[in-house]
Amino acid sequence: MAKTAQEQREELVKLVTETRAYQKTIFKKIDRIEEHLATQNGRINNAERQLSVLKGIGVTVSMIFAAVLAFVKGE
Secondary structure, eight states, X not given: OOOOHHHHHXXXXXXXXXXXXXXXXXXXXXXXXXXXXXXXXXXXXXXXXXXXXXXXXXXXXXXXXXXXXXXXXXX
């Protein structure tokens, strides 16, 4: 049985409405994911900065220790 143009139009309008609602849900979830990633990136940047400071301190201490040992040894 053939559908009338009005029935086809109503089905398409229903499909488009459902699709738009689904898209809105997806966009909301994507926004929450982006906010969560921004928070994580901030934490990661902070951790990397702290690690760099610790590495710098470690290198400085080891260089001073090596210099003191070389001085004491007399070389």
